[in-house]
Amino acid sequence: MSKPKVILTEHLDDEAIVWLGERVQLQRVPHNDEATLWQALAETEGLVIRTYTQVNQRLLDAAPRLKVVGRAGVGLDNVDLAACEARGVKVVYTPDANTQAVVEYVWALLFDALRPRKSLTETDRPEDFHGYRKSLFGRQLDTMTLGILGMGRIGRRIAEVARAFGLRVQYNDLLSHEALGLSPSTADEAVDKATLYQTSDILTIHTDGRSSNHHLLDAAAFAQLPLHCTLVNAARGMLVDHEALCVWAKKVESHGGRAILDVHDPEPPPADAPMWNHPNIRMLPHLASRTREALAAMSWVVKDVVRVLEEKEPRYPADSSSFF
Numbered sequence: 001m002s003k004p005k006v007i008l009t010e011h012l013d014d015e016a017i018v019w020l021g022e023r024v025q026l027q028r029v030p031h032n033d034e035a036t037l038w039q040a041l042a043e044t045e046g047l048v049i050r051t052y053t054q055v056n057q058r059l060l061d062a063a064p065r066l067k068v069v070g071r072a073g074v075g076l077d078n079v080d081l082a083a084c085e086a087r088g089v090k091v092v093y094t095p096d097a098n099t100q101a102v103v104e105y106v107w108a109l110l111f112d113a114l115r116p117r118k119s120l121t122e123t124d125r126p127e128d129f130h131g132y133r134k135s136l137f138g139r140q141l142d143t144m145t146l147g148i149l150g151m152g153r154i155g156r157r158i159a160e161v162a163r164a165f166g167l168r169v170q171y172n173d174l175l176s177h178e179a180l181g182l183s184p185s186t187a188d189e190a191v192d193k194a195t196l197y198q199t200s201d202i203l204t205i206h207t208d209g210r211s212s213n214h215h216l217l218d219a220a221a222f223a224q225l226p227l228h229c230t231l232v233n234a235a236r237g238m239l240v241d242h243e244a245l246c247v248w249a250k251k252v253e254s255h256g257g258r259a260i261l262d263v264h265d266p267e268p269p270p271a272d273a274p275m276w277n278h279p280n281i282r283m284l285p286h287l288a289s290r291t292r293e294a295l296a297a298m299s300w301v302v303k304d305v306v307r308v309l310e311e312k313e314p315r316y317p318a319d320s321s322s323f324f
Contacts, residue, residue, distance in 0.1 A: 142166030147200025150207035237265030
């Protein structure tokens with residue numbers, strides 16, 4: 001029997017590519033080479049993507065033999081799950097591949113913001129040394145309340161680290177405490193959105209990209225945040241209304257409030273994006289999951305792609321109810 005044909009449109013770890021190539025007819029087609037991709041799709045049974053390939057109705061119409069889409073990553077924003085379900089195309093992904101990477105990154109951002117540091121140079125004078133000690137001071141974590149919006153895999157791990165540091169933790173999620181499967185000891189950490197917004201010294205967002213979450217942080221939400229709040233978004237740019245963010249940033253600048261954005265809508269943020277004009281908004285180039293270990297783990301989505309092609313059940317199927 002001939003091996004099934006699979007198209008790879010974006011980068012994977014070399015080891016995963018070799019493994020996949022031993023089991024399928026692998027064709028590499030860049031996602032932006034549309035003419036070649038559309039021609040290849042006519043015969044393919046599997047498709048492996050990362051971030052930039054859009055799996056929509058148009059692509060599905062061009063791939064009548066397609067059985068499985070493998071998303072090497074966590075977010076499913078670039079995959080029309082409902083359209084895939086309607087066509088009988090299975091979608092697989094790597095929901096836990098970058099959890100540790102994102103958690104470490106969020107805490108690194110928070111330490112940057114809350115515990116400023118200065119490296120000495122040989123040109124520093126004695127008065128500079130003493131000046132740094134007088135001017136550079138931060139906030140101690142065990143005096144603060146951390147609010148987590150979205151208690152999925154990443155939110156839970158963020159909470160574990162926070163408790164170890166001695167922060168008070170509270171969270172809000174669409175699912176109940178019981179449905180999330182959290183331990184009974186964390187039951188009192190669940191709060192409504194108003195409480196979360198009004199009483200969090202730090203607010204970190206870890207919700208999914210469903211359409212109802214568009215501009216989840218809107219003007220009404222920002223109006224409730226403390227003036228000193230540190231907001232971190234390392235989830236999705238569309239979750240934050242950037243115009244409302246900028247109004248809030250201007251209001252809280254003299255009170256210590258700030259926002260740290262690793263994700264943007266669109267990406268990259270345009271030169272005329274209003275966030276550039278606010279010194280208390282830090283912009284980063286979507287680096288949260290960029291560790292060698294996480295990228296390699298995402299690449300092994302190919303194992304589930306092959307499982308589906310062998311008519312076996314995948315370990316990590318995704319459907320329209322999937323979230324991070």
